Amino acid sequence: MKAWLDTGFLLTILTHRRCADKAWALLRDSEIPVGISSLQLFVIKHGLSQNFTDLNAPKELLDVCISATKLLNWLLQQDVLKTVELDYEEMIAVADSWASKLRTPLPSLLLLWPACAAVSAAKIFLSFDPRTRALAKAAGLELLPQKL
Amino acid sequence: MKKRVSSREFFHSFARLHAAMKPGDTLVITKHGKPLGEFTKQPIKKSFPLPDLKTLGLEPDASLAARDLLYKKVMGEIEREGVA
Numbered sequence: 001m002k003a004w005l006d007t008g009f010l011l012t013i014l015t016h017r018r019c020a021d022k023a024w025a026l027l028r029d030s031e032i033p034v035g036i037s038s039l040q041l042f043v044i045k046h047g048l049s050q051n052f053t054d055l056n057a058p059k060e061l062l063d064v065c066i067s068a069t070k071l072l073n074w075l076l077q078q079d080v081l082k083t084v085e086l087d088y089e090e091m092i093a094v095a096d097s098w099a100s101k102l103r104t105p106l107p108s109l110l111l112l113w114p115a116c117a118a119v120s121a122a123k124i125f126l127s128f129d130p131r132t133r134a135l136a137k138a139a140g141l142e143l144l145p146q147k148l
Numbered sequence: 149m150k151k152r153v154s155s156r157e158f159f160h161s162f163a164r165l166h167a168a169m170k171p172g173d174t175l176v177i178t179k180h181g182k183p184l185g186e187f188t189k190q191p192i193k194k195s196f197p198l199p200d201l202k203t204l205g206l207e208p209d210a211s212l213a214a215r216d217l218l219y220k221k222v223m224g225e226i227e228r229e230g231v232a
Binding site for chain 2: 007008012015017018020031043047058060061064067071074107110
């Protein structure tokens, strides 16, 4: 598994939000399957599913949510994405060591996504988030896109 | 679990070991039972055609604002979880 997806990057693809075209282009040029952790998948699935039970959610939002869920399943079925078994103890130890060095605290889960990539021995980290990109870069991963 | 082989076996039986590996598989090479390094068989680069998401029903007709809103909601929750 050479490339690893940041959670926000995958969510960009799934929701077809702004810059989804750029994300699709980068994904298509990547060696597939692209890696992702079961934790990331759980967080995305759970985040999407919460909208299904929100009675006040606008219909348009539900439509995006349904298509995002379908697209996620399709990407997994087509082996474009593949969950990778990780040593979670090691991953948390890596995230913990970063957390202790950061001057500005980051949300815990944002520390974990690049830690997943680092522990999985991926070479490339696909992300649009400067915070997770900085950590991945420090761990020696190549970043895509190269510049934001 | 990655397969472990001794450095002796790796050098003397490379062709057999390589043939038994799938692209992307990794062998841990050991000496006296301790890992020396790893060998990974080159993964096959497959590119996939960009699917017609509309036809497959995988792209919503929703506005860009609704798409952005869902992204922000899910990511917002991820970030809140971290701070709580």
